[in-house]
Amino acid sequence: MRVLVTGGAGYVGSVSVERLVQAGHHVVVLDSLVTGHAAAVAEGARLVTDSLREREAVERLLRDERIDAVLHCAARSLVGQSVAEPALYYAENVAGGVGLLDAMLAAGVRRIVFSSTAAVYGAPDRVPIPEAAPLDPINPYGETKRAFEGALRWYGAAYGLRSVALRYFNVAGASALNGEQHEPETHLIPNVLAAALGRRSLTVFGTDYPTPDGTCIRDYIHVEDLADAHLAALELTGRVDAAGGLTACNLGSGSGFSVLEVIRAAEAVVGRAIPCAVGPRRPGDPPALVASNERARDLLGWTPRRGTLPEMIGSAWRWLEAHPEGYAG
Ligand code: UDP
Numbered sequence: 001m002r003v004l005v006t007g008g009a010g011y012v013g014s015v016s017v018e019r020l021v022q023a024g025h026h027v028v029v030l031d032s033l034v035t036g037h038a039a040a041v042a043e044g045a046r047l048v049t050d051s052l053r054e055r056e057a058v059e060r061l062l063r064d065e066r067i068d069a070v071l072h073c074a075a076r077s078l079v080g081q082s083v084a085e086p087a088l089y090y091a092e093n094v095a096g097g098v099g100l101l102d103a104m105l106a107a108g109v110r111r112i113v114f115s116s117t118a119a120v121y122g123a124p125d126r127v128p129i130p131e132a133a134p135l136d137p138i139n140p141y142g143e144t145k146r147a148f149e150g151a152l153r154w155y156g157a158a159y160g161l162r163s164v165a166l167r168y169f170n171v172a173g174a175s176a177l178n179g180e181q182h183e184p185e186t187h188l189i190p191n192v193l194a195a196a197l198g199r200r201s202l203t204v205f206g207t208d209y210p211t212p213d214g215t216c217i218r219d220y221i222h223v224e225d226l227a228d229a230h231l232a233a234l235e236l237t238g239r240v241d242a243a244g245g246l247t248a249c250n251l252g253s254g255s256g257f258s259v260l261e262v263i264r265a266a267e268a269v270v271g272r273a274i275p276c277a278v279g280p281r282r283p284g285d286p287p288a289l290v291a292s293n294e295r296a297r298d299l300l301g302w303t304p305r306r307g308t309l310p311e312m313i314g315s316a317w318r319w320l321e322a323h324p325e326g327y328a329g
Helices: 011-022 055-064 079-084 086-107 140-159 188-196 223-236 259-270 294-300 309-322
Strands: 002-006 026-030 046-048 069-072 111-117 162-168 170-172 203-205 220-222 247-251 277-279
Touching (some): 002 011, 011 026, 011 069, 011 223, 026 055, 055 086, 069 223, 086 140, 111 223, 140 162, 162 223, 170 223, 188 259, 203 259, 220 223, 223 247, 247 294, 259 309
Parallel strands (some): 002 069, 162 247, 203 277
16 A cells, blocks of 8 residues: 555654554655654655645645555644644644645545544543543543544545544553654653653652542553554555444553553563652543443454553663663664
8 A cells, every 4th residue: 555644753653654664555754843753754664844734735745656545643742732722733633634635635545544532532421431432522632633533524425535533542652663752741651761760750640530549540552552553444444434424443452550550560660669749630631541442353353462561661661771862862
């Protein structure tokens, strides 16, 4: 297949690009490098550094490269930033995404896999969360992802666009080549490992949640498991019924771990205690998010193969040890 990966120089995109190249696909990466890293793009993939919002350039690229399907990972993805700057999130995640869809239609490309998020569910009453749960995002990040899912649904019905939306839970871990490096870093596992290295202090955001140990529970999924699911989803876009409504799949391991469990597991990986302080809740954090992943198993024939905390945290730690300066080194 000839695949365009938007955001292919980012954390999730770059590991999927590795996997696509390994599987023998022709891969073109479109990434503005505003948050991505050129060094993260696997050998064998072509990197184009245009912005998604340059619609004509995107259309030309789709035609020139004779693209069959798009894996759309490019997005703004920080919850706190989305609350402070919703305009950025609507411009890039909604307007930028819709520009991509219009370029695809003009170029005759009708297959897309979209990186969506569990944030579309907001703070659900019950876990595990099935795809049929109400979509009720509690921040602009989740709202812009929901809006784009809506565009996919209606473009399917009207224009025959065939799409699969993958609702990621908490992506973690690293491949041998690529790992997580955000600026600023807000995610738990990189922050825990940075604290283990003495690079920053660690705060547990809230110990008074209605969970067994009082800290939030999340479903962590290995970034390489996510890459496997992307391959299966790209194949699935060849079979979905465009007019039959949006095909959305949760991607999570199906197990939940608390913040304290993550810290304990990281201590076992690094072999020493990791100092942490207890702080207040972080606004907008739901107490528990755990995926029901039955649909992904059925539709994608996918199963998480690296779903334990030691595997996920261990791979992130090995990547940090091998790249002490991150992509700058
Ligand atoms: N968290 C924390 N300290 C940190 C970063 C995160 O206690 O330095 C908590 C956060 O409040 C949430 C969980 O860890 O309950 C996972 O947060 P993360 O930002 O990794 O992912 P999110 O679930 O927000 O997408």
